[in-house]
Amino acid sequence: MNALVLSAVLGVVMMFSGIVLKSKMAVRNLAIAGLVILLLVNILEMCGTVFFTIDAHGMLSFDSFGLLFNSIAFLSTLIYLFLSARDMEKVGVNYAEYFALIFFILCGITLTSSFKSLLILFLGIEIISIPLYILTGSDKRNLKSNEASLKYFLLGAFSTGLMLMGIALIYGAKGTFDMSGINSVNNGAPSTLLVAGMILLLFSMSFKASVVPFHFWTPDVYDGAPTVFTSFMATIVKAAVFIAFIRLFDEAFGELRSQWQLLVAVLTAATLFIGNITAVFQQSVKRMLAYSSIAQAGFMMLSLYAMNADAKEGLLLYTAAYSLATIGIFAVLIKMKDYTFDGFNGFARSQPLLAATTTIFLLSLAGIPLTAGFLSKFYMLKAALGTGKYLWLVIFAVLMAAVSVYYYFRVIQAMYFKEGETPAMEIRPAFKWALVILAALVILLGIFPNLIITWYYF
Amino acid sequence: MIPVLLIVIPLLTGLAAFFFRSERAVRVWVLFSSLLTLGVSLSGICLLNDDKWLSFQADWLPGLNSSFSVKLDGMGQLLCLLNAIAYPLIFIATWNSNYKKPGNFFALMLLGQAGMMGVFLAMDALVFYFFWELALIPMYFLCSQWGGEKRIAVTFKFFIYTFIGSLLMLVGILIVQSKTPDHSFAITSFYNAELSYKQQDLVFWLFFAAFAVKMPIFPFHTWQPDTYEQAPTATTMVLSGVMVKMGVFGLIRWLLPVVPVAAYLRGDLVSTLAIIGMIYASLIAIKQNDLKRLVAYSSIAHIGLMCVAIFVEHKSAMQGVMIQMFNHGINIIGLWIVVEWIERQFGTRKISDLGGIAVKAPALAILLMVVALANIALPLTNAFPGEFLMFNGIYSSTFTKWYLWFTVFAGICIILAAVYMLNMIRKVFFGEPSLLTGSVAVYDIKPHEKFALGTIVVLIFWMGVYPQALLGMTNEITDFILKEANISHLLKK
Numbered sequence: 001m002n003a004l005v006l007s008a009v010l011g012v013v014m015m016f017s018g019i020v021l022k023s024k025m026a027v028r029n030l031a032i033a034g035l036v037i038l039l040l041v042n043i044l045e046m047c048g049t050v051f052f053t054i055d056a057h058g059m060l061s062f063d064s065f066g067l068l069f070n071s072i073a074f075l076s077t078l079i080y081l082f083l084s085a086r087d088m089e090k091v092g093v094n095y096a097e098y099f100a101l102i103f104f105i106l107c108g109i110t111l112t113s114s115f116k117s118l119l120i121l122f123l124g125i126e127i128i129s130i131p132l133y134i135l136t137g138s139d140k141r142n143l144k145s146n147e148a149s150l151k152y153f154l155l156g157a158f159s160t161g162l163m164l165m166g167i168a169l170i171y172g173a174k175g176t177f178d179m180s181g182i183n184s185v186n187n188g189a190p191s192t193l194l195v196a197g198m199i200l201l202l203f204s205m206s207f208k209a210s211v212v213p214f215h216f217w218t219p220d221v222y223d224g225a226p227t228v229f230t231s232f233m234a235t236i237v238k239a240a241v242f243i244a245f246i247r248l249f250d251e252a253f254g255e256l257r258s259q260w261q262l263l264v265a266v267l268t269a270a271t272l273f274i275g276n277i278t279a280v281f282q283q284s285v286k287r288m289l290a291y292s293s294i295a296q297a298g299f300m301m302l303s304l305y306a307m308n309a310d311a312k313e314g315l316l317l318y319t320a321a322y323s324l325a326t327i328g329i330f331a332v333l334i335k336m337k338d339y340t341f342d343g344f345n346g347f348a349r350s351q352p353l354l355a356a357t358t359t360i361f362l363l364s365l366a367g368i369p370l371t372a373g374f375l376s377k378f379y380m381l382k383a384a385l386g387t388g389k390y391l392w393l394v395i396f397a398v399l400m401a402a403v404s405v406y407y408y409f410r411v412i413q414a415m416y417f418k419e420g421e422t423p424a425m426e427i428r429p430a431f432k433w434a435l436v437i438l439a440a441l442v443i444l445l446g447i448f449p450n451l452i453i454t455w456y457y458f
Numbered sequence: 459m460i461p462v463l464l465i466v467i468p469l470l471t472g473l474a475a476f477f478f479r480s481e482r483a484v485r486v487w488v489l490f491s492s493l494l495t496l497g498v499s500l501s502g503i504c505l506l507n508d509d510k511w512l513s514f515q516a517d518w519l520p521g522l523n524s525s526f527s528v529k530l531d532g533m534g535q536l537l538c539l540l541n542a543i544a545y546p547l548i549f550i551a552t553w554n555s556n557y558k559k560p561g562n563f564f565a566l567m568l569l570g571q572a573g574m575m576g577v578f579l580a581m582d583a584l585v586f587y588f589f590w591e592l593a594l595i596p597m598y599f600l601c602s603q604w605g606g607e608k609r610i611a612v613t614f615k616f617f618i619y620t621f622i623g624s625l626l627m628l629v630g631i632l633i634v635q636s637k638t639p640d641h642s643f644a645i646t647s648f649y650n651a652e653l654s655y656k657q658q659d660l661v662f663w664l665f666f667a668a669f670a671v672k673m674p675i676f677p678f679h680t681w682q683p684d685t686y687e688q689a690p691t692a693t694t695m696v697l698s699g700v701m702v703k704m705g706v707f708g709l710i711r712w713l714l715p716v717v718p719v720a721a722y723l724r725g726d727l728v729s730t731l732a733i734i735g736m737i738y739a740s741l742i743a744i745k746q747n748d749l750k751r752l753v754a755y756s757s758i759a760h761i762g763l764m765c766v767a768i769f770v771e772h773k774s775a776m777q778g779v780m781i782q783m784f785n786h787g788i789n790i791i792g793l794w795i796v797v798e799w800i801e802r803q804f805g806t807r808k809i810s811d812l813g814g815i816a817v818k819a820p821a822l823a824i825l826l827m828v829v830a831l832a833n834i835a836l837p838l839t840n841a842f843p844g845e846f847l848m849f850n851g852i853y854s855s856t857f858t859k860w861y862l863w864f865t866v867f868a869g870i871c872i873i874l875a876a877v878y879m880l881n882m883i884r885k886v887f888f889g890e891p892s893l894l895t896g897s898v899a900v901y902d903i904k905p906h907e908k909f910a911l912g913t914i915v916v917l918i919f920w921m922g923v924y925p926q927a928l929l930g931m932t933n934e935i936t937d938f939i940l941k942e943a944n945i946s947h948l949l950k951k
Contacts, residue, residue, distance in 0.1 A: 313521070368595060369588040378628070382522075385632045391660075394632075398625035405621055409614065417602045417610050453521060 001052045001062055002041040003070050004110040010034040011103035018096025028085050031099040035081060038106070039074040042067060046458060058178065059117040066113035068316055068455045069243045073109050073236050076323040077102065080236070082434045083331035084228045091226045092138050098229075101131035105237065112244035118167045118177045118252070121244060125163065125208060128237060129156050135233070136225040148224025155217045159207035166200030169193050170252075179252040190256055198253050202260060205248065208241045211301060212270040215294050219278075222290035230286070231330030234293045239319035242300045246315055250307055257307070264305045265390050272298035272400040279407045286339045288407050289329065292365065295404055296322050299380050302397060305390075306383035313453050314379025320452055321372030321445060325361040328438045332358050335425050341410055345420025353432055355415045357439040364442050366408040367401050372445035377401060379449075460502040461528040461579045462514050464538055465572050467495050468545075472568030478561040485553065488564040492545035495571070499542035503535050503931070519584070523635075523642035528579040532935035533711065536780055536928065537578040537703055540787045543917075544699045545571055551795045551910035552692045555802070557604055563690075570596040570696060577704050583631045583643040586712065587624070590668070593704065594620055597697065604690040612688045616681040623671035623678075630664030633657065634716060649715050649942050655723075662720035665713050666728070672705030673761045675728070676735025686754040691798040694750070698757050698794070699787040706761065706783055709768050710776070715942035722945055725769035726858050733867045736762035740874035744881070749797045749807040752882060753790065756833065759871050760786050766864050767848040771943055773936060775851020780932040782844030785832070785921055789841060792829035792914040795907060796822065800886070803900055809882060814891030818900040823887050825903075825911040830883055832918045834876045840921035843929075845872070 014031060021027050041051065046067045088098050104127060111124030133156065137149025167177070173193035174182050182194075203214065210218040222230045253260065275295030282288040300318055303311035332354050336343055348355035364373035384394050414420075445451060471491035478484035502512060513529035530538065545567075557563040573596065576589025594617065601613040631643070637657065638647040653661060671678045686694045714721050739758035746752040764782055767775040799822065800815070801807050816823035832839035835846075853865045903911070921928060 363595070369591040374591075381629065382632050382635075385629070385636060394629055395626070398629055399622065402618060402622040402625055405618060409617070413602065413610055413614070416599070450519065450521065 001050060001054060001060070002045045003038055003067075003074070004060075004107060004114075005052050005054075006038050006041055007103050007107040007110060010038060011100050011107060014096055014100035014103055017099075018094070021096070024089055024095050027096045027099065028081075031085070031102075032078070032081050034103070035074060035078050039071065039078060042070050042074060046071065046455060059120050060111075060114050061116045062114050064456055064458055065312060065316070066110075066243070066247070068452070069113045069240070069319065070110055071455070072316065072320045072323070072452070073106065073113075073240060076236050076239075076320070076327060077106065077232075079324065079434065079438055080232060080327045080331075083327065083431065083438070084231060084334060087228045087334045091228060092140060094138075098135065098138065101135055102232065104131045105232075109236070109240040112240050113247070115244070115247065116179055116251075118170065118179070118182075121248060122160075122163060122167060124244065125241075126160065128240065129160070129208075132233060132237065135229040136221055138229065139226045142224075142226075144224040145226060148221045151217055151224075152221045155207070159204045159214070162200050162207070163204035166197040166204060169197030169200065173197060179248070182252045183255050185255050190259065195256070195259055198256060198260065199263075201248065202263070205241065205245045206267060209238065209245055209297055209300075210294050211267050211297055212274040212294065215271070215274065218294055219287055219290040222293070223284070223287050227286060227330060227334045230290075231327055231334070234289065234330070235323040235326045238293060238297065239323050242297070242304075242315060242319065246304050246307070246312065249304060250312075254307070261305060261387075261389075264301065265393050268298055268301040268305055269393055269396055271295070271301055272397055276400045276403040276407075280403065282407070283341060284339045285333060285336075285341060285344065285411060288341075288411075289326065289333070292404065292407065293326070295400070296365070298400070299377060299397065302380040302384045302393075305393070306380075306387050308383055308386050310379055310386055311383035313456055314376060314383050316456060317372065317379055317445070317449050317452055318376035321364060321376040321442070324438060324442055324445075325364040325371075325373060328361040328435060328442070329358060329365075331431075331435065335427065337423050337425075341414050342418075342420065343422070344411055344414035345418040345422070347415040347420075347422050350422045350424070351427065354427065354435065357435040358415065359412050360439040360442055362408045362411055364446070366405045370443060370446050372442050372449070375446055375449045459514060460498060460506060460511050461530045461534070461575075463498045464495060464502070464530075464542075464575045464579065465528070467491060467498065468568040468575065469572040472565045472572060475561055475565035475568060478564075481560040484561050484564050485549070488568060489546060489549045491568060492542070492549055492571070495575075496542040496546055499535075499538050502530050503539065513581075518582075522584070523640065523644075524582055524584040525644070526585055527581040527644060528576070528585070529581045530579060532932045533707065533780060534578050535931055536784050537700075537707060538575055540703065540784045541571060541574050541578065541700050544696065544787060544791055547791055547910050547913060548692050548695045548699075550906050551695075551791075552798065553906045554904070555690075555692065555798070557690070563600065563604060566596040566600050567692065567696065570600070570701075574700055574704065578707060581645045583635065583645065583648055583712070585643075587628055587631060590627075590704070590708075591621075591624055593701065594624075597693065597701065600693045601685060601689040604693070606688040608684075609688045612681075612684040616685040619671050619678070619681045620668075623668035626664045627668035630661045633661055633664070645711075648712075651716065653717065655719055658717040658720035659723070662713065662717045662724055665708070665717070666724075669705040669708040669713065672708070673702055673765065674705070674758065675762065675765055676731050676738060676758070679735060679739070679758050682758065683751045683754040686757075687748065687750045691794055691801070695791045695794045698754070699791045702757065702761055703783045703787060706764050706768070706779065709765070710779070710939055714768065714771070715939055718943040718945045719948065721769065721771075721943060722857070725771070726860055729766045729769045729858065729860070729864055732762040732765040733864060735759075736871040737867060737874070740871050740878065743878040744874065746878070747809050749800065749809060749882070749886070752809075752878060753793050753797060756875060756878065757786075757790060759875060763845070763848060763868050763871065766868060767852055769858070770852050770855035770861065770864070771857045771940060772851035772855040773940060774847045775855065776936045776940060777929055777932055778844045778847030778849075778851060780936065781921070781925055781928040782841065782848065784928060785840040785844050785918075788914055788917050788921075789829055789832045792825075792911060792918075793833065795911055795914075796826045796829070799903060799907060804894055804898055806894065809885050811894045812886045812892055813889050814887070814895055815900070816887040817891065818895070819902040821908060822903045822911075825908075825915055826887065827883065828915045828918060829911070830879045832922070834879050835872065838919065838922045840918045840925070842922055843925040 108127030279291035573593030
């Protein structure tokens with residue numbers, strides 16, 4: 001509850017800060033300070049200090065799973081702001097508004113990580129989506145940005161419709177929006193209405209999480225949006241959607257598992273396949289990262305498919321590992337003039353530190369041990385094997401992980417082993433330090449994942 | 459404490475080496491580090507060899523029942539010793555090779571050493587997997603950055619091959635872990651896993667994929683000659699001298715005792731593959747014109763024999779494999795030192811361009827002769843006891859009914875080995891100097907190379923005349939592995 005209230009307030013504060021504060025640096029510092037406070041109050045709530053107690057009639061429940069994810073999301077956003085907040089200046093003139101929108105998205109994230117009722121889920125998803133449509137189109141003079149925004153908005157509205165339809169059908173079947181009510185067992189086969197509603201919800205959530213075959217918007221939107229905001233969309237927002245996804249299917253449809261497990265397994269396999277194979281053929285690193293985010297979504301889907309204790313622990317770790325590494329890569333990518341693989345040629349010579357940290361992030365995404373990416377993939381595989389079914393899915397997943405090495409390592413090869421001149425760029429020492437700390441965090445989580453997981457049982 | 463030191467010393471000194479700017483300083487530093495590791499490794503064998511010093515355990519991932527557990531048992535002692543001896547030898551022998559950014563090169567070399575140490579010491583499947591992958595990453599960078607012309611594509615092939623293998627092994631590890639009584643990754647629990655025959659079969663192939671690529675066993679070997687050819691020689695020495703032993707080691711420690719029934723059922727198939735690979739590699743080696751590729755193919759043949767000897771599950775064969783792992787590592791490093799010298803002197807590795815080097819470099823010729831004879835397992839050299847024990851074991855095994863055929867075909871490969879090794883020496887070292895070797899001013903090997911090769915020759919004779927030191931070291935662990943892998947009580951039912 002702390003974070004929910006404060007993030008909404010901070011959103012409003014940031015909106016007006018643009019009028020009061022004239023210097024961009026002051027706006028930025030205010031946003032970072034606000035985020036630090038947000039993170040702190042959320043951690044306080046994890047330790048049991050709650051500032052606001054509002055009776056939500058059982059529609060919200062702030063359990064350790066949701067709170068922990070909030071902390072992960074806030075921390076990732078904080079690092080994201082440290083690394084990339086300056087680059088938002090180049091996008092457009094409404095500097096303060098971007099921060100306001102980001103805080104509103106964080107407010108939506110606290111809803112999607114703590115909902116107990118389908119209505120709140122809907123609210124949360126919408127609060128996340130609408131600011132994203134704006135951020136995608138924030139580069140107003142760029143046609144690609146406009147196109148991406150429109151495409152995202154139209155398809156997003158469509159999937160929202162699907163979600164509402166699904167919620168309505170479920171209400172028709174069960175007469176409640178409450179998840180535990182929906183999940184209650186009644187003897188005999190589940191009604192057609194309920195199953196149809198569940199499938200519609202599955203599809204609409206798949207759309208938001210860019211699961212194949214609902215992924216077609218992802219590469220275009222990620223490519224068209226200003227790169228600073230792609231970084232935010234592809235990491236923290238995507239992770240939040242997965243948290244909502246697993247919460248929904250665990251608490252509302254846990255009893256219907258036999259109905260959706262095979263379907264989810266097939267979606268997972270398709271996502272892994274299309275995401276990885278298409279990423280191999282990309283020439284632009286930004287587009288490659290868009291497809292890689294689909295591929296990583298495939299791995300996160302394994303937790304949905306498995307839905308056991310390992311899956312939940314693993315998903316938390318996965319969201320952290322994936323967000324941190326991808327934010328790092330995007331932060332470097334923003335500094336590049338040329339987004340193609342060849343643009344990275346000889347990068348290690350001109351910027352050895354940036355190249356080294358980027359390598360660590362890429363190794364983490366590829367799932368090499370000693371990085372957070374390995375253990376999170378490991379948890380996913382363990383969870384999927386724990387179901388005792390569909391061994392083919394696990395073997396398929398590891399083969400696809402091997403494919404992913406191909407495109408991640410292409411960047412490493414370009415940076416280290418190919419000759420080329422990258423244009424000189426000005427890198428602030430603070431940026432370098434932030435990257436080093438981020439890389440250290442990725443490795444630290446790769447050796448001691450318990451830093452995160454113990455909080456789950458706190 | 460000793461196993462921790464064996465991992466930590468190369469790890470920390472390796473990380474420190476990244477920051478060295480002066481080439482000379484970093485060479486001295488890594489040599490010092492590798493000698494320190496050697497000292498610790500020797501003290502683990504001779505001085506502080508009680509359990510208190512040789513094993514270490516610390517909590518790591520309690521939620522997953524995995525702990526950081528390392529132990530220096532007989533096989534570990536042997537392979538860590540090989541790893542620890544190989545590095546100073548390599549550093550000394552390649553003292554004059556020049557590298558761009560020497561700090562990074564030597565740092566990665568040491569990190570690779572730390573990874574391999576971890577593989578040989580791990581007593582927990584997850585720790586084992588961790589180090590298994592970690593050993594690979596520095597090698598990837600070493601080969602891609604400092605290798606030959608086609609290095610990027612070739613190294614990438616190597617990396618993808620091994621990575622797919624390791625990921626499949628990871629699935630296998632997870633399957634076994636879910637079937638252990640206490641859901642733990644500890645090796646003792648793995649040995650007690652309750653797997654049905656069908657599951658054993660599956661796990662067998664998943665593990666075998668990783669080990670077969672690493673060793674390599676036919677038909678998974680295609681990365682190897684290319685990688686050995688393209689990698690910088692110091693790295694090739696590590697790859698062929700120490701790293702391929704990871705695969706053999708994996709079969710012994712993590713495959714046979716964990717899935718004994720599947721190992722029995724599939725042993726003949728794997729042995730047949732290994733035999734095919736041996737003959738195939740030997741024949742290619744005979745026709746080979748490139749020195750590096752010749753040595754690479756000879757390595758496939760030798761490793762194939764070890765693989766057959768493992769799957770006959772006979773005590774003397776198993777001990778033969780263990781001491782042969784050590785000896786093969788020593789011998790092949792000796793061969794690479796010579797190949798590197800030739801390449802540096804003449805700028806080519808083509809056998810047809812070379813000839814008559816013995817006149818110009820008599821000391822090298824003598825030392826090489828010893829190493830080459832050891833490589834074909836002449837009595838009195840170190841490979842002889844190993845191969846003899848393996849053949850003895852294969853022939854007298856009751857575990858397979860094809861023992862006679864395996865012995866015969868493996869024996870043919872020994873003859874073929876003599877053909878290609880001696881032929882190579884005849885063409886390169888004796889006879890008339892070729893156009894190229896006649897025109898270039900050649901210096902005999904320098905003192906540091908003499909020292910490295912001399913050490914190898916001493917080891918060759920020592921282990922050839924008195925292998926008891928190694929046999930004693932591995933006696934206990936061989937009995938233990940074979941006891942765990944024994945399924946005769948199941949066969950009688």
